[in-house]
Amino acid sequence: MRGEAMLEVRLQTKSFTSPDHGTGPPVLRDIAFCALPGEVLAVLGHSGIGKSTLLRICIGLDRDFVGSVRLPPGKLGVMFQEPRLLPWLTVEENLRLVQPVLDVSMLLEEVLLPGVEKVLPSALSIGMARRVALARALAVNPDTLVLDEPLASLDRSIAAALGARIADRALRHGVLVILSTHDLDQALAMASRILVLADNPATLSADVVVPARDAAGETSRLREHLLTKFTFLSSQEMARS
Amino acid sequence: MADIRTQQAARAISLLGLVAMWWIGAHVAEAPQMLPGPLRVVTFAWRETVDGALPRNVCITLARALAAFGVAMLAGGVCGYLAGRFRGIDALIDVWAVVALNLPLLVVVVLTYIWIGLNDVAAVLAVAIAKAPTVFVTIREGARALDPRLEELAAVYRLPFRRRLRRIELPQLMPYISASARGGLSITWKIVLVVELLGRPNGVGFMLNLYFQDFNVAGILAYGLAFAAIMLLVETVLLQPWERRTNAWRSHA
Numbered sequence: 001m002r003g004e005a006m007l008e009v010r011l012q013t014k015s016f017t018s019p020d021h022g023t024g025p026p027v028l029r030d031i032a033f034c035a036l037p038g039e040v041l042a043v044l045g046h047s048g049i050g051k052s053t054l055l056r057i058c059i060g061l062d063r064d065f066v067g068s069v070r071l072p073p074g075k076l077g078v079m080f081q082e083p084r085l086l087p088w089l090t091v092e093e094n095l096r097l098v099q100p101v102l103d104v105s106m107l108l109e110e111v112l113l114p115g116v117e118k119v120l121p122s123a124l125s126i127g128m129a130r131r132v133a134l135a136r137a138l139a140v141n142p143d144t145l146v147l148d149e150p151l152a153s154l155d156r157s158i159a160a161a162l163g164a165r166i167a168d169r170a171l172r173h174g175v176l177v178i179l180s181t182h183d184l185d186q187a188l189a190m191a192s193r194i195l196v197l198a199d200n201p202a203t204l205s206a207d208v209v210v211p212a213r214d215a216a217g218e219t220s221r222l223r224e225h226l227l228t229k230f231t232f233l234s235s236q237e238m239a240r241s
Numbered sequence: 242m243a244d245i246r247t248q249q250a251a252r253a254i255s256l257l258g259l260v261a262m263w264w265i266g267a268h269v270a271e272a273p274q275m276l277p278g279p280l281r282v283v284t285f286a287w288r289e290t291v292d293g294a295l296p297r298n299v300c301i302t303l304a305r306a307l308a309a310f311g312v313a314m315l316a317g318g319v320c321g322y323l324a325g326r327f328r329g330i331d332a333l334i335d336v337w338a339v340v341a342l343n344l345p346l347l348v349v350v351v352l353t354y355i356w357i358g359l360n361d362v363a364a365v366l367a368v369a370i371a372k373a374p375t376v377f378v379t380i381r382e383g384a385r386a387l388d389p390r391l392e393e394l395a396a397v398y399r400l401p402f403r404r405r406l407r408r409i410e411l412p413q414l415m416p417y418i419s420a421s422a423r424g425g426l427s428i429t430w431k432i433v434l435v436v437e438l439l440g441r442p443n444g445v446g447f448m449l450n451l452y453f454q455d456f457n458v459a460g461i462l463a464y465g466l467a468f469a470a471i472m473l474l475v476e477t478v479l480l481q482p483w484e485r486r487t488n489a490w491r492s493h494a
Contacts, residue, residue, distance in 0.1 A: 007460040061396070076397055078397045080390070080394070097408055120490060220291065
């Protein structure tokens with residue numbers, strides 16, 4: 001059944017409208033793609049290009065656009081760019097908010113954050129709070145998982161381990177994962193497909209399949225190709241080195 | 242914990258200071274008919290307590306005040322929540338609220354007595370009508386200030402209405418609810434006294450009117466202060482601990 005459930009995005013334009021300034025210039029244009037359960041789609045682009053806006057459109061939180069979006073039926077797990085934990089609830093209560101019947105300890109183990117069940121969010125670092133938000137997205141046992149910069153603010157080792165777990169969950173349980181990132185290496189490590197947003201207004205400038213993990217040479221070639229083609233990626237690479 | 246003890250000590254010292262000023266004032270004035278001292282008032286209150294008149298009338302007034310307070314909080318709170326969440330409902334109720342806020346209390350009380358009759362239902366309703374608009378305005382502001390990001394969270398996880406209300410919206414509304422409750426209770430019982438004075442055969446308001454006609458200042462002070470003391474007790478024993486408990490998470494933030 002999951003094979004029939006497909007995400008379809010046909011976005012012509014997206015502009016922001018405000019009561020004072022009317023409709024602004026388009027921020028997204030001509031973005032069309034489909035995705036099947038079990039795929040991990042990484043939306044790659046520099047900060048502020050509209051990745052979060054595209055994800056919000058995909059999950060139906062932003063309907064002010066020209067085009068159409070069809071989200072697969074089934075349960076949806078979402079991790080927003082900011083954790084959005086309820087500060088008056090403990091970590092456990094935050095997780096049970098979306099799924100009352102739950103093995104909280106096991107879920108926290110899965111996001112590498114054991115033993116914080118009774119802690120209030122104010123006592124967590126931003127990285128820990130983001131992992132709780134990821135756990136909350138996983139708590140509903142989602143058919144579609146939408147993650148906005150899921151590995152930001154995390155140590156490299158933890159980010160790598162969590163990235164592998166998310167990709168593994170998609171493969172094993174047939175979960176469709178859409179995530180946004182500005183980090184090419186994270187995208188290559190986690191995704192089965194990469195959608196690159198570039199230009200102004202942002203358009204879908206590349207839609208590439210990431211080779212399987214054992215084909216290391218092909219992945220390196222893809223990495224070089226993307227670095228050459230998109231200057232924002234090479235700038236990031238230079239800044240990092 | 243130390244903070245709470247310090248606050249309670251400060252309140253007790255402040256109260257003792259007030260009694261001391263009263264005692265000095267009565268001593269200086271040397272007019273026990275106009276300003277009786279604390280001891281004279283306490284003696285009068287004790288006599289009325291032994292007689293049973295004071296506890297009976299205080300209980301009657303307290304019951305009316307609590308009933309009116311409950312109705313005002315419920316009606317004002319629900320309407321305020323709906324108006325804050327839905328613009329259409331706000332447009333419908335807002336004019337009513339403005340009219341109710343500006344209607345003189347005496348007009349409300351007199352009309353309610355004329356239309357419903359000189360009974361407890363009319364008394365409670367009059368007080369509730371007088372208080373509900375301020376609750377409405379406060380809770381509406383709270384509902385307008387609900388965090389839209391948490392609303393999105395509830396929407397994407399399709400949270401049932403009751404869980405959304407209990408876990409997401411009520412904790413955000415709690416400061417507004419407690420502000421309404423604390424301000425509301427003190428205003429409510431004062432309005433109840435006026436309502437009793439105008440049309441009830443019992444209660445603290447009725448007794449105050451009775452002693453006013455006798456120019457019995459000790460009686461007026463005994464009933465007035467006895468009821469104020471009970472309201473202070475309600476505030477200290479019920480409202481403040483409740484407010485502290487619901488806002489406990491803020492001290493960790």
